[in-house]
Amino acid sequence: MNAPTEISVPGRVAVLGMGLIGGSFALALSAADAEATIVGHDPDAEGLAAALERGVIHEAAGSAEAAVAGAGLVVLAMPVDLIPAACRALAGHVHPNAAVTDVGSAKLDVVTAGEEAFGGRFVGGHPMAGSERHGIDAADPELFGGAWWILTPTEQTSSDAYARVRALVGSLKALPVALDPSVHDALIARLSHVPQLAASALVSTAAAGGDREELLGLAAGGFRDVTRIAASSPELWVAILRSNRSAVLEGLGGLRDSLADLEEMIAAERWDDVREYLAAARTARLELFARPDPPGEPVTLAIPVQDRPGLLAEVTTAAGRLGANIEDLRIIHSTEGGQGRLEMVIAGAERAAALAEELRGLGYRVEELPPGVESYG
Amino acid sequence: MNAPTEISVPGRVAVLGMGLIGGSFALALSAADAEATIVGHDPDAEGLAAALERGVIHEAAGSAEAAVAGAGLVVLAMPVDLIPAACRALAGHVHPNAAVTDVGSAKLDVVTAGEEAFGGRFVGGHPMAGSERHGIDAADPELFGGAWWILTPTEQTSSDAYARVRALVGSLKALPVALDPSVHDALIARLSHVPQLAASALVSTAAAGGDREELLGLAAGGFRDVTRIAASSPELWVAILRSNRSAVLEGLGGLRDSLADLEEMIAAERWDDVREYLAAARTARLELFARPDPPGEPVTLAIPVQDRPGLLAEVTTAAGRLGANIEDLRIIHSTEGGQGRLEMVIAGAERAAALAEELRGLGYRVEELPPGVESYG
Numbered sequence: 091m092n093a094p095t096e097i098s099v100p101g102r103v104a105v106l107g108m109g110l111i112g113g114s115f116a117l118a119l120s121a122a123d124a125e126a127t128i129v130g131h132d133p134d135a136e137g138l139a140a141a142l143e144r145g146v147i148h149e150a151a152g153s154a155e156a157a158v159a160g161a162g163l164v165v166l167a168m169p170v171d172l173i174p175a176a177c178r179a180l181a182g183h184v185h186p187n188a189a190v191t192d193v194g195s196a197k198l199d200v201v202t203a204g205e206e207a208f209g210g211r212f213v214g215g216h217p218m219a220g221s222e223r224h225g226i227d228a229a230d231p232e233l234f235g236g237a238w239w240i241l242t243p244t245e246q247t248s249s250d251a252y253a254r255v256r257a258l259v260g261s262l263k264a265l266p267v268a269l270d271p272s273v274h275d276a277l278i279a280r281l282s283h284v285p286q287l288a289a290s291a292l293v294s295t296a297a298a299g300g301d302r303e304e305l306l307g308l309a310a311g312g313f314r315d316v317t318r319i320a321a322s323s324p325e326l327w328v329a330i331l332r333s334n335r336s337a338v339l340e341g342l343g344g345l346r347d348s349l350a351d352l353e354e355m356i357a358a359e360r361w362d363d364v365r366e367y368l369a370a371a372r373t374a375r376l377e378l379f380a381r382p383d384p385p386g387e388p389v390t391l392a393i394p395v396q397d398r399p400g401l402l403a404e405v406t407t408a409a410g411r412l413g414a415n416i417e418d419l420r421i422i423h424s425t426e427g428g429q430g431r432l433e434m435v436i437a438g439a440e441r442a443a444a445l446a447e448e449l450r451g452l453g454y455r456v457e458e459l460p461p462g463v464e465s466y467g
Numbered sequence: 468m469n470a471p472t473e474i475s476v477p478g479r480v481a482v483l484g485m486g487l488i489g490g491s492f493a494l495a496l497s498a499a500d501a502e503a504t505i506v507g508h509d510p511d512a513e514g515l516a517a518a519l520e521r522g523v524i525h526e527a528a529g530s531a532e533a534a535v536a537g538a539g540l541v542v543l544a545m546p547v548d549l550i551p552a553a554c555r556a557l558a559g560h561v562h563p564n565a566a567v568t569d570v571g572s573a574k575l576d577v578v579t580a581g582e583e584a585f586g587g588r589f590v591g592g593h594p595m596a597g598s599e600r601h602g603i604d605a606a607d608p609e610l611f612g613g614a615w616w617i618l619t620p621t622e623q624t625s626s627d628a629y630a631r632v633r634a635l636v637g638s639l640k641a642l643p644v645a646l647d648p649s650v651h652d653a654l655i656a657r658l659s660h661v662p663q664l665a666a667s668a669l670v671s672t673a674a675a676g677g678d679r680e681e682l683l684g685l686a687a688g689g690f691r692d693v694t695r696i697a698a699s700s701p702e703l704w705v706a707i708l709r710s711n712r713s714a715v716l717e718g719l720g721g722l723r724d725s726l727a728d729l730e731e732m733i734a735a736e737r738w739d740d741v742r743e744y745l746a747a748a749r750t751a752r753l754e755l756f757a758r759p760d761p762p763g764e765p766v767t768l769a770i771p772v773q774d775r776p777g778l779l780a781e782v783t784t785a786a787g788r789l790g791a792n793i794e795d796l797r798i799i800h801s802t803e804g805g806q807g808r809l810e811m812v813i814a815g816a817e818r819a820a821a822l823a824e825e826l827r828g829l830g831y832r833v834e835e836l837p838p839g840v841e842s843y844g
Contacts, residue, residue, distance in 0.1 A: 218685055238685045267685065280673045281686045285693045288665050290748035291725040295718065296657045297751040298725075308595055308615045308644065309658045309755060312696045316662045319689045320752040324745035328738050335733060341672065342730045346723065348668040348675075353719045356712060361705050368701035371667035374674040375697040378686060 101127060104161035106154050106176065108132035108141040111193045111217065112167030113229025115262070116146045121231045122261040131157035141226050155183045162188050163258065166204075169329035170194035174203035181207035189251040191215045191258075195278060196334035197242045197271040210248035213255040214271060216240045216278070217264060224323045239264035242271040243402045249432065252402050267415070268406035279337035284345055286327060287338075289320040389442035390459040393432045393449065405432065408448045414441040433459075478504060481538035483531050483553065485509035485518040488570045488594065489544030490606025492639070493523045498608045499638040508534035518603050532560045540566050540635065546706040547571030551580035558584035566628040568592045568635075572655060573711035574619045574648040587625035590632040591648060593617045593655070594641060601700045616641035619648040620779045626809065629779050645783035645793070656714035661722055663704060664715075666697040766819035767836040770809045770826065782809070785825045791818040810836075 103126055105116050116128050130147035131154050132138040142150040151157035154176065158164050164184055166173050173194050184190060190208045194200045197214045204212030219237035239259045243252050259266045269277070296313070331338055355363045393405070409416050414436050436442035446456040480496060480503055482489050493505050507524035508531050509515040519527040528534035531553065535541050541561055543550050550571050561567060567585045571577045574591045581589030596614035616636045620629050636643045646654070673690070708715055732740045770782070786793050791813050813819040823833040 220689070240685065277685065281690050284672065285669050285690050287726070287729050288669055289693055290745050291722055291729060292662050292665055293748040293752045293755070294725050294744070295661065295721040297748075297755075298721065308617065308654065312597070313658050313662050315692045315695050316666055317752050317755075318692050320745075320748045322745075322749070324742045324749060327745055328742045331733060331741060332736075332738060335736070339730065339734055342726060342733070344672040344675065345668055346726055346730070348671050349664070349719060349723055349726075352664050352668060353716065353723070356708060356719070357716055359709075359712070361709060364708060365701045365705045367671070368667050368697075368699075368704055371670040371674075371697045372699070372701060375670045375694050378670070378674075378694075 101125060102161045102163075103128050104151075104157040104164045105130045105147065105167055106132075106157060106165065107167035107169070108134070108137045108146070108226050109167065109169075110220065110224045110226075110228045110233075112165070113141060113146050113226040114219075114231065114233040115165060115167060115193065115217075116141070117229055117231035118234055118262040119258075120146075122263075129157050129161065137226050144226070146226065146229060154180060158184050158188070160185060163254070164188055164190045166190065166192035166194070169326065170196055170200065170333045171329040173200045173333075177203040177207035177212070184208060184211075189213060189254045191255045193217055194333065195282065195330050196337070197240075197274045199333055201242055201244060201271045205244065205246050210246045211251045213247055213251050214242035214274075215255065215259070216242070216274065217259075219264075224326060234259075234262045234264040237264050239266050240274055241266055241268050242274055243268055243406060244271065245403050247402055249402050268402070268409075270403075270407065275334050275337040276340070279334055279341035280344070283330060283334055283338045284341035286319055286322065287331075287342065288345060289317045293317050293320045387439060388435045388437055389439050390433055390435050391442060391446055391449070392457040392459055393454050404452060405434070405449065408452065409434075409436070409445055412441060412444050412448060414438075414445045478502060479538045479540075480505050481528075481534040481541045482507045482524065482544055483509075483534060483542065484544035484546070485511070485514045485523070485603050486544065486546075487597065487601045487603075487605045487610075489542070490518060490523050490603040491596075491608065491610040492542060492544060492570065492594075493518070494606055494608035495611055495639040496635075497523075499640075506534050506538065514603050521603070523603065523606060531557060535561050535565070537562060538565055540568070540631070543567065543569035543571070546703065547573055547577065547710045548706040550577045550710075554580040554584035554589070561585060561588075566590060566631045568632045570594055571710065572659065572707050573714070574617075574651045576710055578619055578621060578648045582621065582623050587623045588628045590624055590628050591619035591651075592632065592636070593619070593651065594636075596641075601703060611636075611639045611641040614641050616643050617651055618643055618645050619651055620645055620783060621648065622780050624779050626779050645779070645786075647780075647784065652711050652714040653717070656711055656718035657721070660707060660711055660715045661718035663696055663699065664708075664719065665722060666694045670694050670697045764816060765812045765814055766816050767810055767812050768819060768823055768826070769834040769836055770811075770831050781829060782811070782826065785829065786811075786813070786822055789818060789821050789825060791815075791822045 103119060105112050105128060108130055112130070112132075116130060119126055119128060127149065128147045129149040129151050130138060130141050131151040132141070138150050141147050158180055162185065164180070166176055168176060173192050177190075177200075188211065190204060190212045191214070192200055192204065193215055195216055197216060201212070201214040204214060217234050217237060217239045219233045239262075241252070241256060241259070256266050292313075296309070352364070352367060355367065406416065416434050416436065436445055442458060446458050449456045482493050482505060485507055489507070489509075493507060496503055496505060504526065505524045506526040506528050507515060507518050508528040509518070515527050518524050535557055539562065541557070543553055545553060550569050554567075554577075565588065567581060567589045568591070569577055569581065570592055572593055574593060578589070578591040581591060594611050594614060594616045596610045616639075618629070618633060618636070633643050669690075673686070729741070729744060732744065783793065793811050793813065813822055819835060823835050826833045
């Protein structure tokens, strides 16, 4: 007989960093799980006291080490450039059974440091939600609702830690999706970090024109939209850019080339090329935020496996390759030890079948459970 | 005795071009003035028929020449790159007393052609309102409410034509502001045309990354905002870019330099410089859309003048130099011929006094009428 592993939110959760994301995480978790005890820490004593006073956290710890003591889950929500050092500092203090995750917006450096400190129990994470506001006062329990939350499992990641973090993310109403840390960093550079720099550069260019400053008030809605994120915190962004420097430089190079192409077309009055360029961007933009196709009926795939390192990375990578989104995922352990089972829910029978075939090609035994049947366990 | 000139909307108004702006203009004018007869024309017979059917216009004319016959006001609302040719084609057809204006988003070429065709009766205009939607179906009578509407009088502009166009713009609930055509073009390149190209380039860069396309769906709100305008009509934008080519190239050069600076700072890990750059952009962005200071009590300045060319440009330029916004402006003609009077309302006694002094320095006789007194006429 198998018994499902406990994948619900662990009782005691340490949140390190009481900024917008840490505070919003704590509020969302309290809303999702009334039983959770959330202990917070922040080197800014005033912010920490405010978080406790506002009921964002249940307990305020005087140090990061004290906060993580006895916690079943540790969430690193400090500025992203401080996470590697925090991992090193906490390596001997986190409970051996605890899962550790983070919310940093760059992942390769963080995951490397996290795995050095915590091994397979570290699961990198990045909620794709934010605001140009920041600090505990902007914390919002709804911040993650409907937002993507990228998780970056690797070959080292323990299936159990992954399943726990994934369930947690789902309980906050976010949409978990798994990506390789390097793929994440390159993608986010282009979707977030480079647009951020472009917004700042557009404001600088507009303001540096030498015309009377009040004329900038003539800016219409388009400029307002394009530059809204330029009002974000410079401190926060320097931390992000430091942590994703090489991917950001690559992305900036791409933007520079793209703008140079446009400049050349306009200078040479190659208007057909300009039109084609703008039309391609328009199509990409419209498709980007188009409603996705209906996902189709959920099909569960069950894979008997050892809880061995590398499994999750292999499975999620295969799913990604085929465009099959993993709607749900859990690990069923055998109480007799040895053989366990990974079950995941894929939307759409066609994609589920394609993924099953792909995984069989990789040497897994895969059962397709009929729609509605979630487990034979 | 003086009698105020008729500055209300002339009875018969020709609108050439039934796109988003032409259609919205017609709807807004109908709402503002139930007496106006709006005759429309568009080379696209289907769009023209739709405009008539939807009640956007009262009459559909089979040609531009037929539309302008007998009209007291002509509004050129075709794509901006077609306006110069339209001016040349209509030069002999517009009534000698009619004022002619346009809504093109680049002004130097348009104003040059307009003045060649219509002399001082041409008043360049650019409503700072739009939408990524386009066409008559997106027409909206509220499109201009509270939006800036730039007018570009020159030394040649007749005060009378300017006052009529200005009153019209005000009746649509837009906020008129006067700028030199070249200043307009440089400013709008930086506030609108370059941001538009940057948005398209950001989408292209993101989409060209070689990752699976569906990952772009991970884009968060920031990317959504920054790239919203990339969904605008390529046709429309090619027309705009053609018409403002040199200012756009200059603006793109400014953006390129600004991004290159950032790239260099990040490559060299000059994080303090990056922070300073982002902080300056943040401050500029926050100031840009901050609520303006309360404008202060309105003061009327009255200037006895010949209705001579150059007056308006001189007065509006002086006002702009001092940051004094002209809240209202009208021309009072003497019924006995000769001497007339220009009255304008300036918000705030201090700014009004400064402007009065400046104008006296330019050789004008300026009376400051006490708040509440609008005219001695």
